Amino acid sequence: MEHYNMNLTLKVWKQKNSQSAGSFETYQIKEVSSEMSFLEMFDVLNEQLIHEGKEPIAFDHDCREGICGTCSMYINGRPHGPWHGTTTCQLHMRAFKDGDTIVVEPWRAKAFPVIKDLMVDRSAFDRIIQAGGYISVNTGVTIDGNAIPINRENADKSFAAAACIGCGACVAACKNSSAMLFLSAKVSHLALLPQGEIERKRRALDMVAQVDKEGFGSCTNTGACEAVCPKEIEITNIARLNREYLAAGLAADK
């Protein structure tokens, strides 16, 4: 792969904390290698800022291999930037060219308040899981793993839904800040397995109620969430969630 260097202009959202107002700051960065990851470019910029005696930019990141779901930058109007099915940390600078201006913002949603600069508070997702995103088994079960055969098609679909990394890009992309893709991925993961069958109705009702309580918006089926999901979670999960929710609501016992 040919590599090249580039000079870039960055417009980055700076905000001291959740109480203060934020604004864009402009930075120049030179000699960025096309082999760098997007976050390594930020590392270099922060080193530069520290040397100049300025405040570095605060951003969330951890595993840098696209699986922990921590990184969360809104790059040029798109969560996680221009590459399809890719987290910010896996985006590499060969996606850009010399002279580009890149605008970087935090996730914007009422339910995700900004903590500092590009960092937001996504604890609402944890509370949604607490509302029912699990199978109620205590440690020490004695049923053999192979005592529950599972049709492979369902197991694969369940796995595809369970691949959600909880990054929140779906919420950030949605004009209503809806959390439906996240929620439906979890409901699908568990509803598609026989182990999840027993609590299926209660799970759907309780988790939807919690989503509403957290202040996420409604789903209007625009599909923006699916388009930006770094793990390519499918919107058909939302259809499944709607069915689960309806069925649970119609049932007399919940």
Added chain:
Amino acid sequence: MLDAKIPAGKLEEKWNNYKGHCKLVNPANKRKLEIIVVGTGLAGASAAAALGELGYKVKAFCFQDSARRAHSIAAQGGINAAKNYQNDGDSVFRLFYDTIKGGDYRAREANVHRLAEVSVNIIDQCVAQGVPFAREYGGLLNNRSFGGTQVKRTFYAAGQTGQQLLIGAYQAMERQVALGNVEMFSRHEMLDVVMIDGKARGIIARDLVSGKLERYFGHAVVLCSGGYGNVFYLSTNAMGSNATAVWKAHKKGAFFGNPCMTQIHPTCIPVSGDHQSKLTLMSESLRNDGRIWVPKQKEETRRANDIPEEERDYYLERRYPAFGNLVPRDVASRAAKERCDAGYGVGTTKQAVYLDFKYNLINKYGRTEASKQGIHNPDQETLIRLGKEVVKEEYGNLFDMYEKITGENPYEVPMRIYPAVHYTMGGLWVDYELMTSVKGLYCLGEANFSDHGANRLGASALMQGLADGYFVIPYTIGNYLADEIAVKPIPTTHEAFEAAEAHVSERINTLLNIQGTESVESFHKRLGKIMWEKCGMARNEKGLKEAIVEIKALREEFWKNVRVPGEINEMNPELDKANRVADFLELGELMCMDALDRRESCGGHFREESQTEEGEALRHDDEFMYVSVWNYKGDERMEMLKEPLNYEVIQPTQRNYK
């Protein structure tokens, strides 16, 4: 002084006997007992969930913004268990044996046997939780092979096994949060252990959002904070992975076991330049289907696909015909280094070897698929197309990840890989009950030293994390807490809390007030370079002695000239990092001291002075059949104790994978 508390009796009966005789805490008393769990990876989340289910009052802490993001999430290939679902000769004994042998006879028999015993329960537990493991068309669980074994005992979920297991444990823990049994503190970092009357009774943690120091009481403290591979700066660990919790515990009296035991993983994406912030693993499971080779000719300039079969050196298959590409990690890493050092490396830096899928893609998967679909005499193109589909199902996300990072398509050209720091077998010394040398202070998962000896086998880290959390600590902690039921929660206004917080606060103030000229990152990089060059894949006396001097000097410079921007009472990631790097600068030195002491080669610890004629690691059981146990004596003084390793069942031999 060093009592591992290994129960008497036959090896295979020890754990059952222990469980049958350990003290219990009744349900009413459990509700009065508080337990602090630091870290929410596989060990921490499973421990918090299991202890919460039992009715203890648990407080769990993680520095990430959510418990689900702990670095266990990134484990790829799988989890071992002695289920013998494949009918290929597996058993608890064989898993135990493979683990001891894989660890080059430097782990405790009793701990490892227990690990093998509970491995089967882990799979049952995870399936019940809804972990979507890979399945056969008949609906039953599928397995794959990993290095250092000759059976298929690894359970997996594509290349995301760690993610699926962690989400299972995280969900179980969140259920306990909802029930009020676990209180979760995310974006909190533990900065000290609080000791009262010789027992661990709490922690000082920093709320990373407000920057405030907070005090938490617990009748017992359980550290599950992971490994310390980030001492090397470049590793497969997450950026935030750190040793601070265990290092603080060490300085409060918890012994450190085998600090030099580091695992260098053979298959990682090579370094591309100075900007590199971390290294990415390509799962060991790829060695099921990938063949490792370098050109037979030095300074080869042709592209991989242009080099004919007969001019390729499949050096693992050549040197180790019995295990081939599936030799243990330490062996595979050294073999890659040997080829590159000898001038056969590939890629622009020449510090890489090829991992090639073409052969199995065509011959194994392509042919099977063709046969399934009734295609007779398929041409090469059809075989490649059919094979690709299967490989995509097995490892799809790994291939995508490789392409995003390197810009090359691994279905078309071989991957370029090189060894990288991945895991630390060393960690806090614990006894059979997973208690450190400090009463009431436990250590689980990668953070302890106990099960992997000098080298961990692939797919065993997930097994150990969950074994410790789900199936060991719920029993062993009760044995301690049964004697603590009369202890009322100690108010955090106690002088020990005051003193610990004052100490932490002073250090943070010092760090911020230095206002030197060099960034935290630059010190970390320099430390990493010393460690990699002198305490990495190959070590020798001269290099280690130099490293100790260099690290001391670097540490001194750090405390004089580091620049930490920002303020204390705010979100300040640079300050968080400074705290962690300051601890790495001390731990790195201890690792070198330990490596210097161990004048033998074993597992991942390769002393150049101690090798066979063929360049294999040469152990000296007569002199070094012990766990090195380091005791911090204050003022940077260390004392080394030895825990002798007694093999009662297994007869240690020179490992042979040929």
